[in-house]
Amino acid sequence: MKKQVESILEEIKDLNKNLVFKKKYKTLKIMEVCGTHTMAIAKHGIRQLIPASIDLISGPGCPVCVTPIREIDKIIEIIKKYDATVFTFGDMMRVPGTNSSLLAEKARGKKIKICYSPTDALDFAESNPDKKIIFLAIGFETTIPLTAVIVKRAFEKKLNNFFVYSTHKTLPQALNALLSDSCINIGGFLMPGHVSAITGSSMYEGIPQKYGIACVISGFEPENILLSIHAILRQITGNDFRVEIMYKSVVRPEGNPVAFSLIFDVFEPADSEWRGLGLILGSGLELKKKFEGFDAKKIFPVANPVSCEPPGCRCGDVIKGIIKPFDCKKFGKSCTPENPVGACMVSSEGTCAAYFKYMAGI
Amino acid sequence: MCLAIPAVVKKINRNIAEIESLGVLKKIDISLVPDVRKGDYVIVHAGFAIQVIDKEEALITEDYWKQYFTDEAGFEDNEEEYFEAGDNEDVQ
Amino acid sequence: MKDNKNNSILLSHGDGGVKTGRLISEIIGPALKNNILDRLEDSAIIPCRGAKAAFTTDSFVVSPLFFPGGDIGKLCVCGTINDLVTSGCRPAALSLSFIIEEGLDINVFKKVLESIKNTLEEAGEGIKIVTGDTKVVEKGNADKLFINTSGIGFIEDGPGISPSNIKEGDNIIINGNIADHGICILNCRQEFGFKADIKSDCAPLNSLVKDIKDAAGSGLHALRDATRGGLARVLIELSGSSKMNFDIYQDKIPIQRQTRGICEFLGMDPLYIANEGKMVVFAEEKNSIRILDAMKKNRYGKHSAIIGRVKGIKDKNRNASVTLITELGTKRVLDLHYSEQLPRIC
Numbered sequence: 073m074k075k076q077v078e079s080i081l082e083e084i085k086d087l088n089k090n091l092v093f094k095k096k097y098k099t100l101k102i103m104e105v106c107g108t109h110t111m112a113i114a115k116h117g118i119r120q121l122i123p124a125s126i127d128l129i130s131g132p133g134c135p136v137c138v139t140p141i142r143e144i145d146k147i148i149e150i151i152k153k154y155d156a157t158v159f160t161f162g163d164m165m166r167v168p169g170t171n172s173s174l175l176a177e178k179a180r181g182k183k184i185k186i187c188y189s190p191t192d193a194l195d196f197a198e199s200n201p202d203k204k205i206i207f208l209a210i211g212f213e214t215t216i217p218l219t220a221v222i223v224k225r226a227f228e229k230k231l232n233n234f235f236v237y238s239t240h241k242t243l244p245q246a247l248n249a250l251l252s253d254s255c256i257n258i259g260g261f262l263m264p265g266h267v268s269a270i271t272g273s274s275m276y277e278g279i280p281q282k283y284g285i286a287c288v289i290s291g292f293e294p295e296n297i298l299l300s301i302h303a304i305l306r307q308i309t310g311n312d313f314r315v316e317i318m319y320k321s322v323v324r325p326e327g328n329p330v331a332f333s334l335i336f337d338v339f340e341p342a343d344s345e346w347r348g349l350g351l352i353l354g355s356g357l358e359l360k361k362k363f364e365g366f367d368a369k370k371i372f373p374v375a376n377p378v379s380c381e382p383p384g385c386r387c388g389d390v391i392k393g394i395i396k397p398f399d400c401k402k403f404g405k406s407c408t409p410e411n412p413v414g415a416c417m418v419s420s421e422g423t424c425a426a427y428f429k430y431m432a433g434i
Numbered sequence: 435m436c437l438a439i440p441a442v443v444k445k446i447n448r449n450i451a452e453i454e455s456l457g458v459l460k461k462i463d464i465s466l467v468p469d470v471r472k473g474d475y476v477i478v479h480a481g482f483a484i485q486v487i488d489k490e491e492a493l494i495t496e497d498y499w500k501q502y503f504t505d506e507a508g509f510e511d512n513e514e515e516y517f518e519a520g521d522n523e524d525v526q
Numbered sequence: 527m528k529d530n531k532n533n534s535i536l537l538s539h540g541d542g543g544v545k546t547g548r549l550i551s552e553i554i555g556p557a558l559k560n561n562i563l564d565r566l567e568d569s570a571i572i573p574c575r576g577a578k579a580a581f582t583t584d585s586f587v588v589s590p591l592f593f594p595g596g597d598i599g600k601l602c603v604c605g606t607i608n609d610l611v612t613s614g615c616r617p618a619a620l621s622l623s624f625i626i627e628e629g630l631d632i633n634v635f636k637k638v639l640e641s642i643k644n645t646l647e648e649a650g651e652g653i654k655i656v657t658g659d660t661k662v663v664e665k666g667n668a669d670k671l672f673i674n675t676s677g678i679g680f681i682e683d684g685p686g687i688s689p690s691n692i693k694e695g696d697n698i699i700i701n702g703n704i705a706d707h708g709i710c711i712l713n714c715r716q717e718f719g720f721k722a723d724i725k726s727d728c729a730p731l732n733s734l735v736k737d738i739k740d741a742a743g744s745g746l747h748a749l750r751d752a753t754r755g756g757l758a759r760v761l762i763e764l765s766g767s768s769k770m771n772f773d774i775y776q777d778k779i780p781i782q783r784q785t786r787g788i789c790e791f792l793g794m795d796p797l798y799i800a801n802e803g804k805m806v807v808f809a810e811e812k813n814s815i816r817i818l819d820a821m822k823k824n825r826y827g828k829h830s831a832i833i834g835r836v837k838g839i840k841d842k843n844r845n846a847s848v849t850l851i852t853e854l855g856t857k858r859v860l861d862l863h864y865s866e867q868l869p870r871i872c
Contacts, residue, residue, distance in 0.1 A: 077854060107872055108436055117856025134872060161480070162868025179536045188718045188792065188869055189481020191463055214436040215871065218482050221465050266436035269477065269485040294854055321492035322477050322485050331466040331484060410544050419872060429861050437793045437871055456787030459721040478791075480871045 080298045087305040106264030107134030114426040116294040129393035136419035138346040144169035145377035157183040159193035160208035194222045197234035214266040217331035220338040237368035245355035260286040260304035265319045272327025280313035291319035347415045348388035385414035397424040438479035440502045542755025569613040580615035583676040593714045595725030599641035606677040608751040611735040614687035615679035622658040625672040649730035691747040692768035694838035697814040699807040702829035703782045708799035722784040729803030734824045741820035745813030752804045758797040765846045772848045774834035792869035
């Protein structure tokens with residue numbers, strides 16, 4: 073193991089020992105808000121390195137996982153009814169709707185394309201003026217500015233065959249909803265590195281003081297995650313709760329103002345349903361009136377599908393960090409990555425999928 | 435969420451930059467980082483640069499970046515040709 | 527099968543992951559059950575008038591037909607030879623069966639034949655195409671050209687090579703960089719606009735296997751070419767069939783920088799990406815340095831490396847598994863990817 077990692081681990085162990093000794097906590101719950109952190113933690117086996125009294129739990133930061141079944145059902149309805157071509161990220165393809173998924177519809181010959189960048193969808197629309205192109209937009213603050221750029225560009229170019237179906241969501245509202253739930257007992261947050269690269273650290277101001285929770289913005293490499301855990305322990309030791317950036321190479325206090333302001337040029341807040349968390353006020357984004365000509369929800373109306381969330385699924389409690397995937401009766405039995413029941417098993421970065429893939433048998 | 439990787443900016447043509455990461459070249463959109471310069475390192479998410487990397491800061495705290503900062507692209511010879519050949523379709 | 531919502535075959539049924547396994551074990555296996563097929567080896571071993579013959583078949587569909595480092599013609603010859611040599615046999619003869627989409631340029635077809643001829647020369651050992659068939663289907667009913675190849679070889683006297691011979695303490699060796707073929711094909715389709723100089727590793731490995739056998743003596747226990755589903759799939763399958771645990775050291779797995787680069791752009795795991803010229807070798811520890819040296823001298827083994835070790839199983843109730851030891855010294859169990867890998871942003 074690298075020397076640097078070893079020395080961070082030693083310090084983590086010392087700080088933790090002291091905190092347990094001083095009865096600050098028996099078990100410290102640290103929530104990684106971001107799904108990419110969940111993946112990195114599982115992939116590198118970080119849990120095996122840190123003391124058992126530090127419990128890493130996963131939060132609501134996987135956009136695929138929190139997209140409600142209804143959205144999938146609706147987009148499939150639109151494809152069927154209007155003969156449109158849908159572009160989306162690979163992440164969305166396997167998410168099960170009530171009766172189907174985008175991947176299954178693609179197998180049946182529907183026009184669904186996987187893109188690496190939203191610009192791929194726009195370029196395709198430009199070169200195929202006779203086709204209707206819908207970009208199924210998903211993601212948090214990291215990805216929203218990208219959609220904003222292509223909507224503005226489509227507007228400037230006066231494209232009339234390009235549309236966006238927004239399932240975009242914003243994180244701070246979800247964090248506040250989570251924190252107001254009395255069941256949860258979180259001692260520290262690992263805040264998402266790339267969302268914060270756009271929003272800056274001011275988004276989270278207020279959380280540390282109000283709730284007495286250490287908030288550390290972390291990068292994604294093992295060393296960086298360990299340094300961030302270390303920073304959380306230091307804040308608890310000193311009773312000095314604040315937003316701390318441990319991913320300074322990418323995250324500035326002010327974020328990326330150009331990208332952040334673009335979001336609100338194009339979108340306005342709306343209430344949004346989160347799979348597992350329910351309706352959260354002001355946590356979604358819909359296109360502003362100026363851009364309504366690009367809004368797939370308005371241009372391609374479909375009846376509200378009869379969508380049903382799977383019974384017995386405890387994704388909500390997993391996302392809130394109240395239970396571990398192992399505590400759900402369906403986990404690994406009727407719910408597996410191949411046949412996911414709940415949202416957390418669908419995305420490769422979903423908590424349950426990460427547990428299933430990387431922690432089975434250890 | 436948000437998979438993003440570090441890359442170095444090799445060339446800039448309006449809102450499109452050619453970047454290199456681990457020896458792979460790709461054109462990306464730089465509208466979100468208007469002040470970026472050739473030689474800067476950026477963090478790339480879904481075909482867009484979302485932030486410029488503070489290289490000094492990166493080397494202090496994050497050993498991991500080093501592999502990206504060694505420039506051994508191996509494309510130096512025909513780099514010109516590539517950018518110009520592909521230029522027309524993307525940039526117009 | 528359990529896919530109650532989708533009763534159709536999906537692409538993921540052919541990608542070498544969990545669904546492929548299910549298709550074979552739950553649909554094909556039960557329908558056609560017999561004592562040879564049930565072993566599910568890349569080559570079947572059949573008794574043949576006192577000798578033992580190895581027999582295999584494979585179909586090739588690839589788009590584009592031509593790619594850096596190979597083409598569908600080279601692919602079909604190499605794939606069949608490589609399947610044969612994993613049984614330890616000397617390949618003798620191949621069949622070729624073409625399914626051609628109406629409208630295919632005759633020059634394209636000639637180029638494929640030329641490549642088949644060149645690849646046979648490259649493989650040497652007198653391997654011949656001895657029979658074949660051609661069908662043409664209406665435009666739209668196939669994608670340009672599909673090839674099916676069968677191969678037959680004869681097993682010479684000597685120590686048996688089979689997954690069932692894998693022993694505790696064996697070293698696991700691979701003959702070079704992983705994931706080049708899959709990433710090369712993805713890159714050639716130009717859907718994502720990367721520029722990288724990645725060639726398919728497509729190669730006939732009969733000479734490599736011969737060198738391995740010569741160097742190993744009785745120390746060679748098993749061979750398997752790691753194709754669809756990548757290195758991970760082969761290891762998981764062999765761990766299951768040999769009922770042994772494998773430890774694999776992540777930092778020892780050879781991969782070239784650009785291939786890793788594209789994997790990182792798209793969020794894919796190179797362990798699960800296809801190869802077409804990679805042989806995984808299980809050999810006694812005391813012979814493995816000699817084998818490694820012999821492999822490195824072969825043109826298809828310059829970057830060979832010992833990547834892991836076979837561990838016994840103490841608890842017989844637990845399934846055998848493949849554990850990846852990360853650079854941090856932590857462990858994770860490799861799982862068969864449940865579905866084809868799609869580029870992701872999360």
